[in-house]
Amino acid sequence: MTSRGGISLSSVLQQTFLLLILFGVNVINVESRASYNSELSLGSSSGSSMSGGSYTSTGGSKKQKSLKHSNNVGIAEASTTITTGSIMNLCSKDRDMKLVCHCSPEDYVHIKATKADCWIFHDDFPRKDPNWLAFHTQVYLDHLKLTVQRTGHLTYIPTDVIGTLKHLKSLSIEYGVISELNSYAFANLTQLRSVSLPKNQIRVLYQFAFANHPDLEEINLEQNQIIDIDRHAFVDLPNLQKLNLAHNNLTTMHDDVFSELRKLIDLRMDSNQISVLTREMFKGLGNLKSLRISNNNINFIGDTVFAELWGLSELELDNNNIEKISERAFDGLNVLRTLNLANNKLTYLERGIFTGTPALVLLDLSHNRLETVTQYNVQPLLDNLVNATSVLELTGNQLTCDCRLRWVFNLSKNTKNEDLRESLHRIQCVLEPKPTHLDYFGGSSSNLGMKKPFSHLPDNDLDDYTYEETNYGADDNTNTRIASGKLTGLLKLRSENLPCPQELIEPTELPLQRESIGFMGDLSWRSSGNRAILEVTLMFVSAVYFVVVSRF
Numbered sequence: 001m002t003s004r005g006g007i008s009l010s011s012v013l014q015q016t017f018l019l020l021i022l023f024g025v026n027v028i029n030v031e032s033r034a035s036y037n038s039e040l041s042l043g044s045s046s047g048s049s050m051s052g053g054s055y056t057s058t059g060g061s062k063k064q065k066s067l068k069h070s071n072n073v074g075i076a077e078a079s080t081t082i083t084t085g086s087i088m089n090l091c092s093k094d095r096d097m098k099l100v101c102h103c104s105p106e107d108y109v110h111i112k113a114t115k116a117d118c119w120i121f122h123d124d125f126p127r128k129d130p131n132w133l134a135f136h137t138q139v140y141l142d143h144l145k146l147t148v149q150r151t152g153h154l155t156y157i158p159t160d161v162i163g164t165l166k167h168l169k170s171l172s173i174e175y176g177v178i179s180e181l182n183s184y185a186f187a188n189l190t191q192l193r194s195v196s197l198p199k200n201q202i203r204v205l206y207q208f209a210f211a212n213h214p215d216l217e218e219i220n221l222e223q224n225q226i227i228d229i230d231r232h233a234f235v236d237l238p239n240l241q242k243l244n245l246a247h248n249n250l251t252t253m254h255d256d257v258f259s260e261l262r263k264l265i266d267l268r269m270d271s272n273q274i275s276v277l278t279r280e281m282f283k284g285l286g287n288l289k290s291l292r293i294s295n296n297n298i299n300f301i302g303d304t305v306f307a308e309l310w311g312l313s314e315l316e317l318d319n320n321n322i323e324k325i326s327e328r329a330f331d332g333l334n335v336l337r338t339l340n341l342a343n344n345k346l347t348y349l350e351r352g353i354f355t356g357t358p359a360l361v362l363l364d365l366s367h368n369r370l371e372t373v374t375q376y377n378v379q380p381l382l383d384n385l386v387n388a389t390s391v392l393e394l395t396g397n398q399l400t401c402d403c404r405l406r407w408v409f410n411l412s413k414n415t416k417n418e419d420l421r422e423s424l425h426r427i428q429c430v431l432e433p434k435p436t437h438l439d440y441f442g443g444s445s446s447n448l449g450m451k452k453p454f455s456h457l458p459d460n461d462l463d464d465y466t467y468e469e470t471n472y473g474a475d476d477n478t479n480t481r482i483a484s485g486k487l488t489g490l491l492k493l494r495s496e497n498l499p500c501p502q503e504l505i506e507p508t509e510l511p512l513q514r515e516s517i518g519f520m521g522d523l524s525w526r527s528s529g530n531r532a533i534l535e536v537t538l539m540f541v542s543a544v545y546f547v548v549v550s551r552f
Contacts, residue, residue, distance in 0.1 A: 163187035
């Protein structure tokens with residue numbers, strides 16, 4: 001069929017159809033570009049919306065795919081910042097942003113950044129602030145550090161932002177004002193290995209504050225203001241190895257608070273206000289190697305407090321107010337090598353206090369108020385102290401110069417460790433005011449045959465002992481005269497010349513102290529007058545016995 005002009009009808013229809021097809025293609029392209037730009041501008045209603053403190057996508061699965069494509073490709077191919085009304089790149093260092101980040105690698109346009117150190121300068125930074133959306137432009141970060149500057153302010157953990165960083169392994173936030181750590185504060189990130197939150201004024205850790213992080217190895221919460229940690233604050237952390245709670249305001253710890261931290265090897269609780277230690281506090285910590293509880297308010301350590309810590313090798317208890325330690329306090333610490341009790345208020349050590357620590361090679365008892373340290377105290381450690389790696393510190397105490405310290409002379413001679421020998425030579429003791437013979441033996445009763453405490457001394461030494469100054473023969477090359485009642489170097493004296501009153505002589509076979517053995521528990525007989533009466537009575541009984549025997 002042809003028209004009057006010679007143009008066939010079929011030709012007209014074909015041209016019309018082609019024009020319609022071309023028009024339709026142009027319309028589709030225009031709509032696609034409009035949709036693409038709309039998705040890039042997350043501030044619009046068709047992008048991402050924030051509700052209930054979290055970011056949620058409102059555009060369906062197609063929009064999510066488009067957004068991911070725009071983050072990974074579109075933004076990288078564009079300029080360092082997107083046009084007005086759209087997201088700025090996290091690494092752009094734009095002055096209009098409330099935080100400035102230095103990213104690595106620096107060529108973040110072509111290579112996605114893996115590390116970002118960010119500084120917060122603005123004092124108005126709410127959870128829903130659009131500036132947080134910049135993290136959507138760098139979703140492959142494995143290291144993130146947020147430091148709040150003096151002009152900045154941060155009062156919360158940005159959980160919603162952290163939750164988008166699925167590859168994050170290390171997170172650090174400093175100098176915030178974050179009073180609480182709420183449940184699941186770190187968005188259950190499965191690859192997280194280290195969380196550091198020092199100097200954030202944190203006061204409370206709620207239930208599940210750290211939960212469901214299978215790869216987490218280290219938590220640092222030092223230099224906060226923590227007063228309470230929920231019993232279930234640390235849950236499902238199967239690989240946690242280091243926990244730092246130092247420099248906080250803790251006064252006590254809930255029982256079983258660490259019970260799920262089976263692989264923990266380093267626990268710091270130093271510089272708090274803890275006053276009581278219980279065995280239940282340390283349940284589950286059988287693999288712990290180092291425990292630091294220095295600079296607290298502990299004044300007493302009871303029996304078997306550390307019995308759950310059978311793998312412990314280092315225990316720091318210095319700078320407390322410890323006045324008494326039970327004889328079995330350290331039972332179970334079979335592999336303990338370092339024990340620091342310096343700068344406490346100890347005046348006395350139970351006889352078998354160190355029997356539960358056979359591997360101990362470093363013992364620091366310096367700067368206490370100890371009157372003596374006997375051989376019974378150190379007997380379990382002597383073999384270790386003789387070897388070449390041992391350390392014993394007793395300086396800064398109130399030791400009395402008497403025969404209870406003779407073991408120090410033997411150890412000084414036998415040890416292979418020069419450092420130990422030097423530390424022993426630094427030990428000082430107090431020479432008590434010198435009594436006369438009559439003070440010890442009650443006047444004329446000294447002739448009744450009782451063994452004198454100093455009968456082993458030469459006459460001239462015994463005579464010297466009654467004077468205010470005494471020559472103890474400290475050194476063949478010196479002639480030191482040491483004033484009574486004053487400090488002197490212990491090893492400047494002679495071991496055989498150390499005073500040894502009868503009441504200091506303990507039984508060599510019985511492990512019990514003198515007070516627990518029969519009538520000797522009554523100390524009244526030790527006065528000089530009663531001793532004389534006792535001796536006369538014994539002599540009279542002996543005389544009667546011999547008379548009776550001779551007659552029969």
